[in-house]
Amino acid sequence: MIGIDEKGYYGEFGGAYIPEMLHPNVEELRKAYVGIWEDEAFQKEFRELLRDYVGRPTPLYYASRLSAKYNANIYLKREDLCHTGAHKVNNTIGQILLAKRLNKKYIIAETGAGQHGVATATVCALMGMPCIVYMGEIDIERQAPNVARMRMLGAEVRPAKSGSRTLKDATNEAIRHWINHPQDTHYIIGSVVGPHPYPDMVARFQSVISEEMMWQLQEKTGKPDPDIAIACVGGGSNAAGTYYHYLNKEHVRLIAVEAAGHGVNSGESAATSVLGTRGIIHGSRTLLMQTPDGQIVEPYSISAGLDYPGIGPMHAHLIASGRAEAVSVTDDEAMQWTYYLSRMEGIIPALETSHAFAALDHIEYKPGDVIVINLSGRGDKDLNTFITHYDKYND
Amino acid sequence: MNRIQQLFADKQEDILNIYFTAGYPNLEDTEPTILALAEAGVDLIEVGMPYSDPLADGPTIQESGTAAIRNGMTLDKLFDQIASARQHTEIPLVMMGYFNQVMQYGEERFFRKVKEVGVDGLILPDLPVYEFEQFYRDQIESLGLSVSFLITPQTSEERIRQIDKLSKGFIYMVSNSSITGAKKEITQAQLDYFNRINAMQLDNPRLIGFGISSHETFRTACKYANGAIIGSAFIKALRDGKDVHTATIEFVGKIRKSEVGSRK
Numbered sequence: 001m002i003g004i005d006e007k008g009y010y011g012e013f014g015g016a017y018i019p020e021m022l023h024p025n026v027e028e029l030r031k032a033y034v035g036i037w038e039d040e041a042f043q044k045e046f047r048e049l050l051r052d053y054v055g056r057p058t059p060l061y062y063a064s065r066l067s068a069k070y071n072a073n074i075y076l077k078r079e080d081l082c083h084t085g086a087h088k089v090n091n092t093i094g095q096i097l098l099a100k101r102l103n104k105k106y107i108i109a110e111t112g113a114g115q116h117g118v119a120t121a122t123v124c125a126l127m128g129m130p131c132i133v134y135m136g137e138i139d140i141e142r143q144a145p146n147v148a149r150m151r152m153l154g155a156e157v158r159p160a161k162s163g164s165r166t167l168k169d170a171t172n173e174a175i176r177h178w179i180n181h182p183q184d185t186h187y188i189i190g191s192v193v194g195p196h197p198y199p200d201m202v203a204r205f206q207s208v209i210s211e212e213m214m215w216q217l218q219e220k221t222g223k224p225d226p227d228i229a230i231a232c233v234g235g236g237s238n239a240a241g242t243y244y245h246y247l248n249k250e251h252v253r254l255i256a257v258e259a260a261g262h263g264v265n266s267g268e269s270a271a272t273s274v275l276g277t278r279g280i281i282h283g284s285r286t287l288l289m290q291t292p293d294g295q296i297v298e299p300y301s302i303s304a305g306l307d308y309p310g311i312g313p314m315h316a317h318l319i320a321s322g323r324a325e326a327v328s329v330t331d332d333e334a335m336q337w338t339y340y341l342s343r344m345e346g347i348i349p350a351l352e353t354s355h356a357f358a359a360l361d362h363i364e365y366k367p368g369d370v371i372v373i374n375l376s377g378r379g380d381k382d383l384n385t386f387i388t389h390y391d392k393y394n395d
Numbered sequence: 396m397n398r399i400q401q402l403f404a405d406k407q408e409d410i411l412n413i414y415f416t417a418g419y420p421n422l423e424d425t426e427p428t429i430l431a432l433a434e435a436g437v438d439l440i441e442v443g444m445p446y447s448d449p450l451a452d453g454p455t456i457q458e459s460g461t462a463a464i465r466n467g468m469t470l471d472k473l474f475d476q477i478a479s480a481r482q483h484t485e486i487p488l489v490m491m492g493y494f495n496q497v498m499q500y501g502e503e504r505f506f507r508k509v510k511e512v513g514v515d516g517l518i519l520p521d522l523p524v525y526e527f528e529q530f531y532r533d534q535i536e537s538l539g540l541s542v543s544f545l546i547t548p549q550t551s552e553e554r555i556r557q558i559d560k561l562s563k564g565f566i567y568m569v570s571n572s573s574i575t576g577a578k579k580e581i582t583q584a585q586l587d588y589f590n591r592i593n594a595m596q597l598d599n600p601r602l603i604g605f606g607i608s609s610h611e612t613f614r615t616a617c618k619y620a621n622g623a624i625i626g627s628a629f630i631k632a633l634r635d636g637k638d639v640h641t642a643t644i645e646f647v648g649k650i651r652k653s654e655v656g657s658r659k
């Protein structure tokens with residue numbers, strides 16, 4: 001059985017390695033989250049918002065040209081069609097409803113590429129709650145359109161100026177803010193990372209992805225299970241949602257696609273499962289990229305949503321136990337796939353998502369296998385990067 | 396008895412515990428800082444292990460850690476520096492850092508090395524009480540090391556009792572809910588918290604830390620606990636001071652004022 005134990009561990013990974021100052025906040029969440037999640041009124045409100053506001057269920061689309069080319073039955077789970085353009089909003093809807101039930105008045109979040117920041121700013125606007133988003137100073141420069149979107153939505157974007165001034169430091173700053181404001185603030189974390197109960201809570205909110213996949217596949221193929229499920233992994237939230245209802249169905253292969261950057265051994269990579277070692281990041285015992293002395297290092301990927309030095313504890317466990325197969329995909333492959341998918345299927349994917357597609361070139365499968373790729377987000381936010389590289393990849 | 400336990404057996408009041416970041420401002424400043432603090436008459440020293448991602452720390456300690464790592468600080472280097480300082484002083488020493496550093500060094504190897512170089516205690520703010528009890532307590536205690544846990548105004552009475560049972564040195568009372576280096580004055584709400592803890596009659600002595608920065612705040616802390624811990628204010632003094640020795644003697648003199656010397 002793959003699941004979380006009562007102390008918040010998936011196998012040896014997880015837990016809550018947090019300073020005492022955070023204990024009351026995290027403990028309050030831990031005690032409340034399962035009850036809230038299982039509450040009928042919560043489920044009703046959550047499902048209604050997912051349907052009417054987010055636009056769920058998202059389609060499961062049979063990609064016929066791609067299927068013919070790869071001699072498989074390839075389905076795309078269209079999370080890119082969610083309001084705000086990625087799966088991130090499934091989680092922020094869940095967490096804002098939870099924050100309201102805990103009587104929280106203020107919301108904070110961290111963001112790297114800005115997708116989670118936008119999804120958080122959106123639900124805060126929806127609920128009329130003040131919102132502060134921490135974002136690394138360097139990412140604020142790199143992701144200007146999403147900074148503008150967050151500001152449009154009324155959120156305050158605060159630069160994280162410590163350390164390497166990217167996602168990991170934005171997360172540190174959000175946690176420090178939470179320490180300083182323990183009573184009335186909820187921290188909406190953006191992936192299946194952080195101290196228990198966050199990884200499990202975010203996985204539950206994202207589990208709607210595989211929940212829908214099951215009945216959609218049943219309709220289309222006569223079976224609820226695919227042979228292979230593929231998702232990209234930054235922290236791992238879209239992958240957690242894609243795998244969730246298949247975790248204990250061993251006949252479904254789970255493929256976790258990480259960003260190799262310039263190559264796994266180039267010194268500029270974010271392939272955590274290959275380069276990472278056991279340690280603690282943001283309160284969770286997991287795999288992370290660090291020096292032999294335990295200093296956390298800054299990863300690299302062309303995609304700002306995948307350059308996180310850690311990986312959610314669920315994925316560390318899935319990979320370490322052999323339940324999931326990890327695949328590393330370079331910047332170059334991801335860029336090629338962005339153009340390829342745009343021309344093959346008329347869908348411009350987010351750069352993070354392009355990594356998931358490139359796994360098709362790495363894995364072995366039987367002709368005719370049913371393969372679901374989670375299309376976690378759309379590429380609008382990456383247009384500047386695409387334009388810069390247009391000549392190189394447009395042949 | 397280790398040196399921390401001996402200290403509290405001999406002295407229950409006005410304990411001054413100073414934190415500094417190892418390898419800051421310069422890589423080789425660790426030993427001179429320990430020796431200057433000992434000479435200045437502080438009671439206990441917390442040696443900070445510089446870390447890339449110190450979640451519980453404010454900008455002053457973060458920046459000193461980043462600078463120390465850039466200076467080339469490593470755990471092996473730090474152990475050498477402490478071992479060398481230990482040949483010249485018997486002052487109680489505590490190492491403070493984050494658990495990831497301990498894991499990378501290898502937990503058992505780390506605890507043994509800590510003991511070997513003459514350190515008496517550890518503060519690992521992100522090591523949960525549960526994991527400590529399950530996996531590390533036996534080894535740490537058999538080595539005679541004191542682990543200090545943190546409590547805050549939000550920590551429940553039940554949890555404080557549990558922490559008191561697990562502690563074998565002193566309890567670190569975080570003055571209010573914040574990261575290090577915050578607030579200047581002590582509020583009524585904080586005084587109520589100090590009184591509430593006092594009334595619990597805990598077995599372990601208590602030191603108040605976070606936001607203690609001046610003679611006045613130190614005196615207030617000493618009224619409500621066995622003493623206080625100063626970190627960020629001292630690091631600023633080192634940063635802005637002429638040299639480690641002068642800055643340290645001056646800083647401790649200002650905190651102690653009239654008491655300085657009179658106790659020696």
Ligand SMILES: Cc1ncc(COP(=O)(O)O)c(C=O)c1O
Binds near residue numbers: 087116190237239304
């Ligand atoms: C479209 C998209 N996919 C994937 C990710 C990676 O996050 P996670 O691994 O949590 O799904 C991001 C993060 O920004 C994203 O925007």
